[in-house]
Amino acid sequence: MLNRNALFYLFILVALLALAQLSLNNYYLRVLAVVGINIILTVSLNLTNGFTGDFSLGHAAFMAIGAYSAALLTLPMQYKLAITGLPFWLKELSLPFVVATVIGGLLAVLIAIIVGIPVLRLRGHYLAVATLGLMVIVRVVANNWQSITRGARGINGIPALTNIWWAYGWAFLTIYVVWRLVNSPYGRAMIAIREDELVAASRGVQVFRTRLLAFAISAFFAGAAGSLWAHQITAITPSSFSFLITFNVVVMLIVGGMGSISGSVIGAIVMTLVPEFLRRVETELTIGGNPLYGLSQIVVAIATILIMIFRRQGLLGGTELRFPQIFTPSSPLSSASGKRALK
Amino acid sequence: MYSPSYFMQQFINGLNLGSIYALVAIGLTMVYGILRLINFAHGDLMMWGAYLALALIANSFLPFGVAVLLPMLVIGLVGVLIERITYRPLRGAPEVAMLITSLGVSTLIQNSTIMTLTAQPQSFRLPPGFKQLYEVGGVNFSSLDILSFSLAILLMIGLTLFVRRTRLGIAMRASAENLRAAYLMGININQVIATAFAIGSGLAAVAGCLWAAQYNTVEPFMGFLPGLKAFVAAVIGGIGVIPGAVLGGFLLGFAEIFFVGFLPPAFSGYRDAFVFALLLMVLLIRPNGILGSSTEERA
Numbered sequence: 001m002l003n004r005n006a007l008f009y010l011f012i013l014v015a016l017l018a019l020a021q022l023s024l025n026n027y028y029l030r031v032l033a034v035v036g037i038n039i040i041l042t043v044s045l046n047l048t049n050g051f052t053g054d055f056s057l058g059h060a061a062f063m064a065i066g067a068y069s070a071a072l073l074t075l076p077m078q079y080k081l082a083i084t085g086l087p088f089w090l091k092e093l094s095l096p097f098v099v100a101t102v103i104g105g106l107l108a109v110l111i112a113i114i115v116g117i118p119v120l121r122l123r124g125h126y127l128a129v130a131t132l133g134l135m136v137i138v139r140v141v142a143n144n145w146q147s148i149t150r151g152a153r154g155i156n157g158i159p160a161l162t163n164i165w166w167a168y169g170w171a172f173l174t175i176y177v178v179w180r181l182v183n184s185p186y187g188r189a190m191i192a193i194r195e196d197e198l199v200a201a202s203r204g205v206q207v208f209r210t211r212l213l214a215f216a217i218s219a220f221f222a223g224a225a226g227s228l229w230a231h232q233i234t235a236i237t238p239s240s241f242s243f244l245i246t247f248n249v250v251v252m253l254i255v256g257g258m259g260s261i262s263g264s265v266i267g268a269i270v271m272t273l274v275p276e277f278l279r280r281v282e283t284e285l286t287i288g289g290n291p292l293y294g295l296s297q298i299v300v301a302i303a304t305i306l307i308m309i310f311r312r313q314g315l316l317g318g319t320e321l322r323f324p325q326i327f328t329p330s331s332p333l334s335s336a337s338g339k340r341a342l343k
Numbered sequence: 344m345y346s347p348s349y350f351m352q353q354f355i356n357g358l359n360l361g362s363i364y365a366l367v368a369i370g371l372t373m374v375y376g377i378l379r380l381i382n383f384a385h386g387d388l389m390m391w392g393a394y395l396a397l398a399l400i401a402n403s404f405l406p407f408g409v410a411v412l413l414p415m416l417v418i419g420l421v422g423v424l425i426e427r428i429t430y431r432p433l434r435g436a437p438e439v440a441m442l443i444t445s446l447g448v449s450t451l452i453q454n455s456t457i458m459t460l461t462a463q464p465q466s467f468r469l470p471p472g473f474k475q476l477y478e479v480g481g482v483n484f485s486s487l488d489i490l491s492f493s494l495a496i497l498l499m500i501g502l503t504l505f506v507r508r509t510r511l512g513i514a515m516r517a518s519a520e521n522l523r524a525a526y527l528m529g530i531n532i533n534q535v536i537a538t539a540f541a542i543g544s545g546l547a548a549v550a551g552c553l554w555a556a557q558y559n560t561v562e563p564f565m566g567f568l569p570g571l572k573a574f575v576a577a578v579i580g581g582i583g584v585i586p587g588a589v590l591g592g593f594l595l596g597f598a599e600i601f602f603v604g605f606l607p608p609a610f611s612g613y614r615d616a617f618v619f620a621l622l623l624m625v626l627l628i629r630p631n632g633i634l635g636s637s638t639e640e641r642a
Contacts, residue, residue, distance in 0.1 A: 055439050118627055124438055125381050126626055129574060133619030136571070144612040243567070247446055254443060293462065294454035301454065304447035308440050309432045 009323060010172065017164055029164055030232070031276055036167030037228050038268040040174045042252040043261055044221035047178055049250070050258035050318075051187065052214040053194030055124065057246050058115075058131030059222050061138040064241035065111055066104035066223025067230035068142065068149060071158045073100035074231070079157035085147020097161045101170070101227040108223025109216045116215045120208065135246065142238035154237030162232040170228060174221045179261055181217065190214050194259075244297070248275075251304050257314025262321035267314070275300055345605065348481030353604040354597075355484050359557065361596025362495035366550035367573035368580070368588035369502065370422075370543020376519035376583030377532075377539055380430065380441045384448035385547055386570015390563060391452065392418045392548025393555035394460065397467050411494070411552045415545040422544025423537050431533070449567070456563040464562035467555040491553040498546060499589055506585060511538055519583055568615065572599075575622040581635025590633060595621070 020032060041059060048056045072086070073095045080091050095103070119130045142149045149155065181187050189210045192200035201207045230236050248271065256267025278296035307314065367389060374382050395414040429448055433441050475486045506512035511534070518525040518535045526532050547570075554569065555561045572595065580591025599618060603611045625632065 055442070118623060122626055122630075125379070125442065126578075126630070128439075128442060129381065129571070129578075130619075130623060130626065132571065133575075133622055136568070136619050137616040140613055140616040244450070247450060250443060250446065292458055294457035297450055297454040298458065301447045301451035305429050305444055305451070308436075308444040308447070309429070312436060312440055 005323070006176075013168065013172065017168055020164060031273070033162055033164050033167040033228075033232055034276075035269055035272045036164060036171045037162075037225050037232070038249070038252060038272045039171040039265050040167075040221050040225040040228070041249045042256070042264040042268040043171075043174050043178050044218045044225070045249050045253055046258065046261065046264045047181070047190075047214050047218045049253060050260070050264070051182055051194060052190040052211055054120070054211055054215065055128045056131045056215065056218070057128050057250070058134045059218075059249050060241045060243065060246040061131075061135040062108040062112065062219040062222035063226030063229065063245065064138050064142060064238070065108045066101070066226030067236050067241070068104075068155070068226075069107045069223075070100040070104035070227030071155050071230045071236060072148070073103060074159055074161065075155065076157060076159065079155075083148065083150060083155070085145075097166065097231065101224050104227040105220040105223035108219040108226070112216045112219030113212065116212050120211050120215060132243070132246075135241075135243065139238045139241065142241075149238070152237060152239075154235060154240070156235035158230055158234045158236070160231060160234050162228045167228055167232075170221075170224055174224075175261060175265070177217070177221075182261070186210065186213060191259075248300065251300055254304065254307055254314050257316040257318050259318040260314070260316045260320055263314055263316035263318070266316065266321075271300065346481070349604075351480070351482040353600055355482065355488060356604070357597035357600035358492055358593070359488055359596070360600055361593035362492050363550045363553050363557075363569070363592075364573050364576045364596050365589045365592025366495055366498065366546045366553075367569060368577040368592045369499070369585060370539075370547050371570075371574050372577040372580075372582050372585060372588035373515070373519070373539040373543050374536075375577065377515070377522060377536055378430070378434075378441070379438050380445060381574060382543075383442070383445040383567075383570065384425065384452055385543065386566035386568070386573070387449050387452040388418050388422060388544045388566070389547040389551035389554065389569060390456065390561070390566035391421065392551035393467065393561045393565065394456070395548070396552040396555065397465065397561055400467075400469070411549055414548040414552060418548035418551075419541040419545030422540040422547075425544075426537060426540040431536075453563050453567070460563070462563055464560045467559050467561050469556050487556055491556070494549065494553070498549065502542065502546075502585065505542075511535070515539060572615075572618050575618055577632075578622060579625050579632055581632030584632075584634045587632055587634035594633075 020029065024032070041063070045056070045059050048054045072080075072083070072090065073093065074097060075083075076094070077091070080086060115134055119127065119134070122130055143151055145151070182190070189200065189205045192203070192205055193207055193210060197207055226241070229240075233240070252267040252271040253264060254267070255271050256263030256265070275296040278299055282292045282295045311317075367385065371382060371385050374380055374385075392414040395417060396410050399410040399413060425448060429444055430441060433444060469487065476483055477485070506516060514525065514530045515535050515538060517528070517530060518532055522532060525535070550569075551566065554565070573592065576591035576595040577588045578591070579594055580587030580589070582588075595618065598621060599614055602617050603614050
């Protein structure tokens with residue numbers, strides 16, 4: 001369970017969020033919620049790409065699955081009438097946001113397992129292209145399954161349920177689960193696979209099962225983040241889940257440093273706020289009367305190339321930021337510092 | 344229902360699409376063979392080639408041949424520059440680092456195009472002579488079809504001769520076989536890699552012009568999916584082997600056209616999904632592709 005230090009920082013997070021809720025205007029609250037969603041995406045992508053060493057580019061696909069399925073579950077009746085292929089019981093159904101989000105995540109897990117069993121036999125580049133292929137396939141299905149997804153018109157009228165509480169609640173859950181997982185025998189197995197798969201296998205690690213586990217958990221949180229995203233922007237089309245989304249999450253991951261949870265959080269914060277700021281500049285700054293569309297993405301791309309050349313390990317270089325321990329542990333055998341001593 | 348002439352018509356369409364895929368796949372396979380890099384920016388160079396050709400055709404009355412050859416030279420040079428600036432500092436880095444860099448380069452190319460030329464698709468119109476239709480036995484084809492196919496074949500023959508007969512070509516094949524050993528044998532691998540990028544990017548530019556001429560439009564994202572599909576073609580044919588890229592390109596072109604042409608129309612929207620399903624099948628059944636024989640671990 002959460003120890004006292006974790007509870008302390010959770011309390012600080014809640015206090016900060018309450019402060020933000022009271023003092024910030026709607027625009028900043030929306031940006032803050034997007035930061036939270038990006039933290040979920042980056043930390044979950046870190047589980048496969050950073051800890052297990054499977055370079056997946058399929059995050060946008062799982063987001064799309066979570067977003068579409070959760071949106072169909074919370075959509076108000078009058079908008080559901082426009083979706084012709086929906087079974088009758090689904091038209092009647094209107095689920096609470098959190099349940100819909102969990103179901104969206106679980107459907108993403110289902111697809112991750114079905115796809116993962118063949119695809120995770122591949123490694124390196126081939127896995128990257130195969131997962132990118134999954135993204136293309138999901139988009140093609142979303143574009144063509146007119147009776148459920150309304151094709152390119154997309155689904156609109158999704159209730160705007162996402163707020164900073166949901167976003168950061170899920171972000172906290174993601175960080176907690178990934179952190180506990182990485183520090184468990186499963187996580188050690190994942191890191192062992194990343195470092196040397198052959199050695200890991202010969203030491204008794206169930207390589208395939210562990211990789212599938214990482215892929216599935218990563219997909220769950222991507223699906224949940226997709227649901228949060230859908231309930232934030234309230235209208236989704238297949239092109240809402242383009243390759244650019246995957247790319248930006250990968251950039252957040254490498255900015256913070258692969259294999260570091262706190263790095264992912266920092267990367268997500270920085271790489272959401274900087275492009276958001278630049279996007280405002282895009283429309284205000286003009287050259288010859290033309291707004292500089294694309295500027296923020298150009299900056300992101302150049303930053304990516306420079307990081308890869310000059311600081312490949314990212315800001316934190318795979319290490320964790322250590323928060324000061326406020327409470328001393330009651331028993332050396334059940335505390336974080338005790339674990340550190342054993343490490 | 345499906346007459347022989349309908350079949351022939353689809354065959355010609357497949358030949359056209361296949362020759363474009365083959366041209367793009369050659370560059371991808373050469374670079375992958377030597378550097379183990381999936382160059383995601385390759386498709387975007389195709390897009391730049393098409394834009395350049397558009398500018399040349401629109402602003403002057405250059406013959407189409409010049410309007411295709413000039414982009415080929417310029418984009419070839421651009422490819423060399425990209426390698427020099429972004430990929431060379433990463434020589435010897437983990438393969439994922441180069442992969443991420445190429446994603447960055449791809450986004451950079453797309454968005455700088457959006458910033459300077461807007462994201463609006465622009466129409467790519469050829470001089471009227473190219474849409475001259477011929478009919479032989481119920482099969483229609485235009486002079487553009489003949490031109491693009493013969494241009495593709497000509498370039499492929501030239502490349503084969505280069506790779507088989509010249510010193511640099513042989514050095515290139517040696518580097519693809521084993522970069523380190525090639526280096527130890529005194530091969531100037533920087534020169535070899537630059538040549539691979541120059542040739543690959545030049546061919547991509549030609550493919551971009553042909554693509555734009557075929558579909559009559561250019562836009563900043565036009566290269567991404569063809570680039571990805573060309574990689575699929577290279578994998579099908581056996582990556583790292585140039586004849587494999589050509590074979591894979593034509594096979595993929597035919598497979599895609601036949602998928603759309605011979606299945607009920609309801610399926611045609613799924614053609615991109617079909618291509619990647621095909622990739623998964625090839626990777627799982629024969630990961631080294633048709634002509635690849637390397638025992639290197641892929642799957």
